[in-house]
Amino acid sequence: MPDYNTMELMICTASRELEDGASVGVGTGAPCAAAMLAQKIHSPNLIIVFEAGGVAPLIPEMPISVGDSRTTWKAIMASGMCEIMETACRGMLDYTFLGGAQIDMYGNLNSTRIGTDHQKPKVRFPGSGGANDFGSFCWRMMVMTPQDSKRFVEKVSYCTTPGWLSGGDSRAKSGLPLGAGPYKIITNMAVMDFEPESKRMRVIALNPGYSVKDVQDNCGFELLKAKKIVENHAPTKEELHMLRDVIDPYRYVIGR
Amino acid sequence: MPDYNTMELMICTASRELEDGASVGVGTGAPCAAAMLAQKIHSPNLIIVFEAGGVAPLIPEMPISVGDSRTTWKAIMASGMCEIMETACRGMLDYTFLGGAQIDMYGNLNSTRIGTDHQKPKVRFPGSGGANDFGSFCWRMMVMTPQDSKRFVEKVSYCTTPGWLSGGDSRAKSGLPLGAGPYKIITNMAVMDFEPESKRMRVIALNPGYSVKDVQDNCGFELLKAKKIVENHAPTKEELHMLRDVIDPYRYVIGR
Amino acid sequence: MDVIEQGVGDIFTDPDADKARAFFRGKSRKMENKVMSVKDAVAKFIHDGDYITIGGFGANRVPVAVCHEILRQGRKKLGFAGHTSTHDFQILCAGEVFDRCDIAYIIGLEARGLSPNARRYMETGKVKVSEWSNYALSVRFKAAAAGVSFYPARNLMGTDTFKYSAGRIIECPFTKTKYVALPALYPDVSAIHVHEADMYGNCRVRGITVSDFDVARASKRLIITCEKLISNEEIRRDPSYTVIPYWCVDAVCEVPYGSYPGNMLGEYFSDEEHLKEWLKVESDPAEFKAFLEKNIYGCKDHFEYILKNGGMAKMQMLRQKEMMFIGAR
């Protein structure tokens, strides 16, 4: 048994994607933990922003809301929704982390509903929140989610947040800002990117202990495979120490 | 000889148009003096705003700029250009006072140029500033100007700020907000309004000592005359005292 | 203007700028005393059928006392802008006050989980919905605040969020780029909780402003609750701090701890235990009924609600938590 859990693995893997000097729009929970971890380990100049208005706080503990006091604790600016989203729309936000109940092979996300009757859904979820906005505007959208066939589906019941839409040049044609889109999908088993032409999801790295077959078996659509699939290294001692002892000592996100 | 000058007469007449509880967007000089006088005499709740962002200051002395410190002295808000103009566009500003080098029979104003070559004008004036904005958005636009055939012209060389455009329903059709437009023109000789159907300028009141003929002789187009033309009363002792001793003690606006 | 594509959602409020202007023309600009109780403010300014907006962000700087009073006075058939609406939405769903809703984020309480009751209510089909994103709703308020009937934005396109919105895709007249035109949203009435206000309604806010500047300006009627009334002299001491001018405001209600059990920046942190209890009791209809009876219907006002949930000792604890005396560190 490895000495880390699934959530710790995903957060550590995700944090490595955030290079120094980049900007990232995050929500509460795992995305915020990944961004904080990146700051502590290798990206001291990573700029964290929250959709409700907080810019570059010295986050003292995990926020419970993207608008709570912790998101502006010793921040450089406490602004508003338009300020953040328009900064993203101007092209100043490099990354965002999003989630959802479903994701498809083009990285489209559903956080709105299951069922076909929109006015009377079988299951209602919260809706877009700022996800559609960050997903439309940030250059690189990333997702952290467990590898599971119920989540990775052929077609999302409802496309809340744009991925590469129907693939190819469909996103470029949609009117959404050019050049932005899904970048990497990080699961407990693997890291996927998107093949440049078809924009289909593609396995590029495996986490320790998992095979391509494991990933495909837990995915509801056919995954492309990169020519060279690398193996991710396990969370380091330093990463786990920072995550467990400094960032999330009460284990709100990483669990007990 | 009356014991007041032309500027004092216009300011006193203009101030009487501003009822209590109304809001007015003003520039420096005579409009600001008229608004301050209205506050002191009969409209303590008159709200004065300046285009650069000042809202309801306790104006300590005549501002020299619509953005100087005096325009936010003990104000209730120091905001910006969009805040003020959008407040006007939402329909929250009742009055504005504007000026210009020329005015025509529909109340259109020129503060841009004389001459026909726009890229190389015979005479260049400052341009719209906020005049086009206030004139487009405020419900009632007023003008204070000396009665002079060179100013009251058949057709303005350049329409900087909309009056009733070409009269009739032309303004309503233009796309400008409905119901707003020129209201009263105040000169040293008379007060004019606009005939409701044709929207042509019409004499409705005369200042002491002037006849309709005097007004027409100093106007470059044919004026309509109201059925009943009233006589304005001269500036009162109280008005003159306030204007000379309290509002403009250094006589920047009213002159020496 | 060619509409390239349009959403199937309803527009619940009239975006017409001239009609809004006609309303605002009649709104008083006088600086008059607007201080009143929350009870009177809700009775006077919120009517059955109105379209309402609640300021703040979920459980942060949210006018809880107004939400409770809406339930006590039994308002029905309200329209609602669900713009990261969390605990406020949960309260209002407990009263089943809505029949239509513009949705960006509802039924959830962020990291705290989902509200079973709000979810159930939104799955009944009783509430007509149009779908948006947080920024799309922000832009709709921003357009209204600017006194126009639409603003263009670059989100929503290509998704079902667009399909179930009432947005319309147009082309930029300069660059031919596609934009989603978002209809201006002029709410009938909004409630916003602020740190400080004077008797006329001039308001100061610390920390994030979310969409409240625009909501305040876009709204036909506006109820302000504030932590603390301050003098007009204090407002005039530095007009740089005023974020909502009095002429937007119809009622000023002083409600200390007015965002409780939510967070108020620099004043008190959210009461996570109480919010957890809310979510828990919602699973049992009988228990939930008793909970609402205790905390809302059986309370005269916000003071009584606070008293039943720990009173001043609890408030002191939450203040200390906000100040980081109590926390993860």
Place this chain on the structure above:
Amino acid sequence: MDVIEQGVGDIFTDPDADKARAFFRGKSRKMENKVMSVKDAVAKFIHDGDYITIGGFGANRVPVAVCHEILRQGRKKLGFAGHTSTHDFQILCAGEVFDRCDIAYIIGLEARGLSPNARRYMETGKVKVSEWSNYALSVRFKAAAAGVSFYPARNLMGTDTFKYSAGRIIECPFTKTKYVALPALYPDVSAIHVHEADMYGNCRVRGITVSDFDVARASKRLIITCEKLISNEEIRRDPSYTVIPYWCVDAVCEVPYGSYPGNMLGEYFSDEEHLKEWLKVESDPAEFKAFLEKNIYGCKDHFEYILKNGGMAKMQMLRQKEMMFIGAR
């Protein structure tokens, strides 16, 4: 999208939002020390041919040191946004730096009168002009700050101001109301004077903000001059006060009395005698040349300019005037 009518003016800057995004993608987000001299900032960030914007409002909170330095470094063929541009415009016209100009308000100094030299220059035909209003230019900045290529507004229509603008009349896709579409204005470089900034460029402003929030965000490069450098710790002490975030900023120049001879709210009033002298000497070419030599070309920096015009005694007098110790009352 049908364009119903369009102005004959030129658009001097590209409103394309994707091209602006491509630029901003490459702009640094690192918090690094950006403190430098005005001389270095102008040398590094303002180039011949650039389109520039000057913040503030005429002779209020205006970055005078940057305007003087543009003359000293002999910049030419600049484009300019004349958005109630008064003393700044007067200075820049003295260097004949423009070849194109978006005009809302130029050549005048409000109640002080018109600048004979600026007027002459604008009547030569050497400067290509497009016509707007103050709010129209504000909206053009606001659209750029929002990352879009246009915003609609309800002014200009029906006038020659529209005819000589580059606006285009469109219809609202919801209400069929006419709007003038205003193209986003992304300046190549802007200079804004603020009260306080930290070494990274986080800025605080007191009093009116004019269009500076939007200008800061719309600009590809931004030079900040500030009355006073403050620590990043002070910025973080209350993030509510930050109005321009560091990532908009390329250079931070500490210039005490940096708006002199203009007004700086809470710091010093305008030097009306010096501004009167400016207007007067402009009528005589030889006298004007000597005046410019003394006050601009012959000065190393803003300190030297101030020293030649009364030095600290003058600054003290203007501070007392600002504080209303000296004035009409």
